[in-house]
Amino acid sequence: MTAVTAPADFAGQVAIVTGGGSGIGRAVALRWAVGGGDVVVVGRRTGSLEETAGLAERYGVRAEAAACDVRDADAVGALVDRVAADHGRLDALVNNAAGNFVSAAEDLSPGGWRAVVDIVLNGTFYCTHAAGRHMLAAGRGAVLNVIASYAWHGHPGTVHSAAAKGGVLAMTRTLAAEWAGRGVRVNCLSPGPTETEGAGAALWPTDEARQRVLASVPAGRFTTPEEVAESAAFLLDGRRAGYVTGDVLTVDGGQWLGRAVYTDGTRGGGA
Numbered sequence: 001m002t003a004v005t006a007p008a009d010f011a012g013q014v015a016i017v018t019g020g021g022s023g024i025g026r027a028v029a030l031r032w033a034v035g036g037g038d039v040v041v042v043g044r045r046t047g048s049l050e051e052t053a054g055l056a057e058r059y060g061v062r063a064e065a066a067a068c069d070v071r072d073a074d075a076v077g078a079l080v081d082r083v084a085a086d087h088g089r090l091d092a093l094v095n096n097a098a099g100n101f102v103s104a105a106e107d108l109s110p111g112g113w114r115a116v117v118d119i120v121l122n123g124t125f126y127c128t129h130a131a132g133r134h135m136l137a138a139g140r141g142a143v144l145n146v147i148a149s150y151a152w153h154g155h156p157g158t159v160h161s162a163a164a165k166g167g168v169l170a171m172t173r174t175l176a177a178e179w180a181g182r183g184v185r186v187n188c189l190s191p192g193p194t195e196t197e198g199a200g201a202a203l204w205p206t207d208e209a210r211q212r213v214l215a216s217v218p219a220g221r222f223t224t225p226e227e228v229a230e231s232a233a234f235l236l237d238g239r240r241a242g243y244v245t246g247d248v249l250t251v252d253g254g255q256w257l258g259r260a261v262y263t264d265g266t267r268g269g270g271a
């Protein structure tokens, strides 16, 4: 008989969400809490983290705001160990923290390159290395890395972020194969243009830039953090996605596939 699975249910589980004080990270943390899971949100700004934790607690779960810069490997290690000890388990890690701005490669300073690569690539490794040890010891866990489609196709003006996200994609596939036999899944989620303050300020700060981004999406709209969080919940749920590892779920309204050249994009025939 075919078993029909219930909706995501994270009751009794514990997740760490980096960049959980805003945008997509906040929505993922709240979606986890809606499923009944305890959550620890990590970032640099305490105020926004506390706001997320307060919202999560409304769902009756334990929620904590933990100030930590993911570029600090020692601080990350201490935080992850403390969370695992406090809760007696660690089921999920969402590597969502990121920094970004648009810069021509030739204008980018070494400091600008380092800032983004340290947050996105090194920060993801530090968190995954620390959390992975607990998950491997328990024989279960899910790591979800938030990337962007330019990880595989590149995009002018984003050499730091594209290189870092590309590294995260390679890390994901490598660890997925390394850890699959020990119960730990590692996947990527690749959102398209999503209405968040951080991305708006960094990537579409003017109406004109926003319209240009919008024009690149076949679906004709931006997405929301909440819509992205539903896909995150699927990948984190071992009952629904237990056999999915090393993959990328792209949630971008078709953006990376590109807009029509020969038609107006609303029908399959000639223009």
Ligand SMILES: CCCCCCCCCCC/C=C/C(=O)SCCNC(=O)CCNC(=O)[C@H](O)C(C)(C)COP(=O)(O)OP(=O)(O)OC[C@H]1O[C@@H](n2cnc3c(N)ncnc32)[C@H](O)[C@@H]1OP(=O)(O)O
Pocket: 098, 099, 100, 101, 102, 103, 108, 109, 110, 111, 112, 113, 115, 116, 147, 148, 149, 155, 156, 157, 158, 161, 191, 192, 193, 194, 198, 199, 202, 203, 213
């Ligand atoms: C063009 C693309 C459009 C494509 C269509 C859209 C498709 C969607 C794909 C989008 C994918 C990804 C999206 C995102 O990641 S959105 C997340 C955005 N959120 C944030 O960036 C929030 C966090 N950001 C930050 O903390 C900062 O912006 C920063 C990353 C810079 C890190 O902060 P930190 O305080 O550590 O860094 P500093 O301010 O000290 O700066 C460090 C060096 O970086 C240089 N820098 C900073 N800003 C800029 C800039 N705007 N332009 C050039 N250089 C910059 C700064 O000068 C420092 O360098 P030096 O040491 O050399 O001075």
Ligand SMILES: NC(=O)C1=CN([C@@H]2O[C@H](COP(=O)(O)OP(=O)(O)OC[C@H]3O[C@@H](n4cnc5c(N)ncnc54)[C@H](OP(=O)(O)O)[C@@H]3O)[C@@H](O)[C@H]2O)C=CC1
Pocket: 018, 019, 020, 021, 022, 023, 024, 025, 042, 043, 044, 045, 046, 048, 068, 069, 070, 071, 095, 096, 097, 098, 099, 119, 146, 147, 148, 149, 190, 191, 192, 193, 194, 195, 196, 197, 198, 199
């Ligand atoms: N919005 C979009 O269109 C898209 C976003 N993405 C990806 O989605 C994810 C979330 O982006 P979005 O919600 O839009 O952006 P936000 O700017 O809202 O989120 C970024 C988060 O990362 C945290 N962060 C940044 N640097 C650090 C650090 N050094 N240590 C700890 N936390 C840090 C920030 O908190 P704080 O400043 O307090 O540290 C912030 O909460 C990112 O990985 C981004 O690359 C991918 C494709 C499209």
